[in-house]
Amino acid sequence: MHLHILATGGTIDKxxxxxxxxxxxxxxxxxxxxTQVNPNLTWEVTSLLRKDSLELTDxxxxxxxKTVNESEAKHLVITHGTDTMTDTxxxxxxxxxxxxxxxxxxxxxxxxxxxxxxxxGGAVALAQALPHGVYIFMNGRIYDPDKVxxxxxxxxxxxx
Numbered sequence: 001m002h003l004h005i006l007a008t009g010g011t012i013d014k015x016x017x018x019x020x021x022x023x024x025x026x027x028x029x030x031x032x033x034x035t036q037v038n039p040n041l042t043w044e045v046t047s048l049l050r051k052d053s054l055e056l057t058d059x060x061x062x063x064x065x066k067t068v069n070e071s072e073a074k075h076l077v078i079t080h081g082t083d084t085m086t087d088t089x090x091x092x093x094x095x096x097x098x099x100x101x102x103x104x105x106x107x108x109x110x111x112x113x114x115x116x117x118x119x120x121g122g123a124v125a126l127a128q129a130l131p132h133g134v135y136i137f138m139n140g141r142i143y144d145p146d147k148v149x150x151x152x153x154x155x156x157x158x159x160x
Contacts, residue, residue, distance in 0.1 A: 001128055003043040004073035005030045008064060009051040010081025012105035012116045025050040029109035030079050033120050053081025061091045068095055075127040078102045079120070082150055085136060089145030092134045100134045101127045106155050
């Protein structure tokens with residue numbers, strides 16, 4: 001089984017330098033997290049974008065779609081900022097013959113208390129198990145991109 005992970009930025013990849021700095025997008029967290037757990041599958045990480053999802057443009061989403069279409073992998077995970085992952089998911093729904101799971105984190109992967117490891121692990125497993133289609137995995141649940149919303153106050157995704 002081969003898994004292709006596309007990193008687009010977002011909170012999961014954010015890093016912090018010092019008290020005078022703000023968070024910025026660093027190297028893909030997925031690379032480090034997967035190396036640590038040594039999964040029994042082949043995988044590759046492509047750092048496609050390094051943007052907060054609020055900064056993603058239609059051209060960025062087209063690049064994501066083109067990259068997914070051109071990937072030889074049938075199982076893909078996209079790490080993405082949480083604010084607009086549903087927009088990207090909806091744009092990918094026309095892709096056939098691939099299982100695409102989009103995930104992210106509410107706290108950067110480098111933080112001690114983060115959901116990044118849980119969400120990435122779930123997405124990796126689901127990309128292998130779900131039928132072809134596009135899914136969002138956040139907060140321990142699988143969501144249809146057309147039926148989910150981010151609840152900022154609750155800090156979680158919920159049925160729309």
